[in-house]
Amino acid sequence: MLKTDVCILGAGPGGATAALHLANKGISSLLVDKAVFPRDKVCGDALSGKVVNELRRISPDLPQLFSQEQEALPSWGIHFISPGGEKLSVPFKYNYQKAQDAPAGYISKRLHFDNFLIEQVKQRSEVRLLEGVEVAAFERLPEGGFALLGKDSQSLIQTKLLLVANGAQSAFSRHVANLQQEPEHYCAGLRAYYKGVEGLDGDNFIELHFFKDFLPGYFWIFPLPNGHANVGVGMLSSAVSKKKVNLKKEMLRMIESHPALQQRFRNAELLGGIKGYGLPLGSKKRRISGDNYMLLGDAGALIDPFTGEGVSNAMISGRWAAEQVFQCLQAQDFSTAFMQGYDKAVYNRLWKELKLSRQMQRLLNYPWLFDKVASKASKNTVLAETISCMFNDLDLRERLKQPSFYLKLLFN
Incomplete structure (x- = not known):
């Protein structure tokens, strides 16, 4: 049985980031995961510019180091294909120059990205990494903190502070922190790997297709290394239930028969199976800490409601969790009231963005408006540049909430 001041449960991007920031502060931690790395994680595999920024915050040389990975494909933007078939291309940086600009984003299987972070962890003497250790239950300790129990109910670890970063299905989040799964704030997704898909973008733009007969869901194609x-596909759980949608059937139907996909997949080969996963969306503010614990990333329901991105927000929460650990150890205060500093820091950074993404998600209820925006932007370079900048400028993105933005589009 191990005793520690700081235990991090889950060694994905949120947990690994927290461990690395703690190491930078000279704070030791115990990082525990039930898997042995490298391990697969069902995900869209897109890594935004926010991920690159968080890598840089861990260490200035990490983005460059990651760019040298053979399994990391640089990506320069997003294609949004509207319900009417209009294509809105949004580069991560307007007028980018591939020859001289560093990529703002990447696409890399989580198998490789998560292992890249774990390799950084393994170089830090401040972090003790335990792989292949499954935690089955939790008990509060009389003196404060938690005991982490194995399947045989034996105490494996005792800790003053527990950073919970073990994903969307976290038993701690559900049973201890009491974060309930709400269909209106939860997305069901499927992911598959293919080779031989035709028509992938030369600059590795990721594709988000919003087909009329699949709204309010979306279909994606993200290019990866080696062709x-x-x-x-992804869709709100509430919509899946209401429409009685079989996501796997719908995904295969679109690939086999939709005019925009049929030709592109004619020679494509499915690699392995189609896997499902759940995404707890950050479209609602929740309490993400309590006495002696913090919830990070998917365990704290911090996934972007519009794009489904979770990696960057997990890393951001990991960074702020490390800062809160520092404050707690300094003050020797692990109470719910003191831990609120973590909630405040995370939501100060993310809430405005999450709230705007929720508004963009609701635009899917007005497909004709989506078509109009995409059509206008494809012909108007000023509007296209504005929308591109919106992805990096929250104040500009606020305009998407204003009726005047759409009135100008409709009547100009």
């Missing part, structure tokens, strides 16, 4: 592609 492979991550292909998948």
Whole structure:
């Protein structure tokens, strides 16, 4: 049985980032995961510019180090294909120059990205990494903190502070922190790998297709190294239940018969199976800490409601969790009231963005408006540049909430 001041449960991007930031502060931690790395994680595999920024915050040389990975494909933007078939291309940086600009984003299988972070962890003497250790239950200790129990109910670890970063299905989040799964704030997704998909973008733009007969869901194609592609679908759980949608059937139907996909997949080969996963969306503010614990990433329901991106927000929460650990150890205060500093820091950074993404998600209820925006932007370079900048400028993105933005589009 191990005793520690700081235990991090889950060694994905949120947990690994927290461990690395703690190491930078000279704070030791115990990082525990039930898997042995490298391990697969069902995900869209897209890594935004926010991920690159968080890598840089861990260490200035990490983005460059990651760019040298053979399994990391640089990506320069997103194609949004509207319900009417209009294509809105949004580069991560307007007028980018591939020869001289560093990529703002990447596409890399989580198998490789998560292992890249774990390799950084393994170089830090401040972090003790335990792989292949499954935690089955939790008990509060009389003196404060938690005991982490194995399947035989024996105490494996005792800790003053527990950073919970073990994903969307976290038993701690559900049973201890009491974060309930709400269909209106939860997305069901499927992911598959294909090779031989035709028509992938030369600059590795990721594709988000919003087909009329699949709204309010979306279909994606993300190019990967070696001519492979991550292909998948996502839809709010409430819509899946209401419409009685079989996501797997719908995904295969679109690939086999939709005019925009049929030709592109005619020679494509499915690699392995089609896997499902759940995404707890950050479209609602929740309490993400309590006495002696913090919830990070998917375990804290911090996934972007519009794009489904979770990696960057997990890393951001990991960074702020490390800062809160520092404050707690300094003050020797692990109470719910003191831990609120973590909630405040995370939501100060993310809430405005999450709230705007929720508004963009609701635009899917007005497909004709989506078509109009895409059509206008494809012909108007000023509007296209504005929308591109919106992805990096939250104040500009606020305009998407204003009726005047759409009135000008409709009547100009």
